[in-house]
Amino acid sequence: MLHATTSALKYCLALGSCAVAALCTLYVTRPTAQSNASPIYGVTIPAGYRDWKLIAVNQLKTDKVDQLRAQLGNEIAIKAFKERKIPFPDGTIIAALHWNRVPSEDNNKVLVDAFPGAQSFVVESAVNVQFMVKDSKKYAATGGWGFGDFKDGRPGDEALHKACFGCHVPAKAHDYVFAHYAPQP
Numbered sequence: 001m002l003h004a005t006t007s008a009l010k011y012c013l014a015l016g017s018c019a020v021a022a023l024c025t026l027y028v029t030r031p032t033a034q035s036n037a038s039p040i041y042g043v044t045i046p047a048g049y050r051d052w053k054l055i056a057v058n059q060l061k062t063d064k065v066d067q068l069r070a071q072l073g074n075e076i077a078i079k080a081f082k083e084r085k086i087p088f089p090d091g092t093i094i095a096a097l098h099w100n101r102v103p104s105e106d107n108n109k110v111l112v113d114a115f116p117g118a119q120s121f122v123v124e125s126a127v128n129v130q131f132m133v134k135d136s137k138k139y140a141a142t143g144g145w146g147f148g149d150f151k152d153g154r155p156g157d158e159a160l161h162k163a164c165f166g167c168h169v170p171a172k173a174h175d176y177v178f179a180h181y182a183p184q185p
């Protein structure tokens with residue numbers, strides 16, 4: 001039974017050789033460590049991103065998807081957005097959180113009297129989360145940005161990540177970032 005990392009490791013250690021154990025440790029731990037990072041860029045999910053501050057929200061609707069999207073930023077990102085600082089400084093991280101959009105009958109019932117015909121929509125299930133990480137040296141070939149796309153905590157494949165930068169080039173004048181800081185309500 002070698003399905004768990006620890007039991008695989010125990011099996012290796014039982015072989016009684018330090019060299020074998022070391023090799024086994026490499027074999028057992030390497031794929032796990034790699035699978036957390038995005039291909040090409042090696043971007044991992046930054047801790048605490050769900051609590052970052054809001055940059056903006058938008059909606060994406062196609063024949064197939066209907067999503068609500070929030071862009072959040074770490075402290076460096078938020079400061080740069082507020083000061084309209086372009087290019088974004090190293091250490092900037094922008095997170096894009098995507099959810100499926102669904103109508104809310106509960107909300108509609110409450111709203112209908114005050115707002116006849118009201119159609120309220122809410123977020124439902126999570127779709128994915130994307131990150132752009134600024135490191136002008138490490139990611140010099142892609143405008144200084146590293147990209148990562150994750151679904152259920154797992155990064156998407158290489159083909160997906162090959163497409164990121166090219167599609168962000170139209171936003172070059174805003175340092176490859178489409179989002180603008182939403183105005184104060």
Ligand code: HEC
Pocket residue numbers: 058059060069071094095096130131132147148149156160161163164165167168171176177178179180
């Ligand atoms: C087909 C073009 C396209 C591709 C491919 C693409 N993006 Fe984007 N991306 C956009 C557009 C347009 C926006 C702004 C609209 C939106 O958020 O839906 C955006 C927004 C973002 C944002 C929010 C910051 C910003 O620029 O507004 C992040 C983060 C992001 N993308 C990451 C990624 C990652 C990671 C990949 C690759 C896995 C990727 N993108 C691939 C077009 C693309």
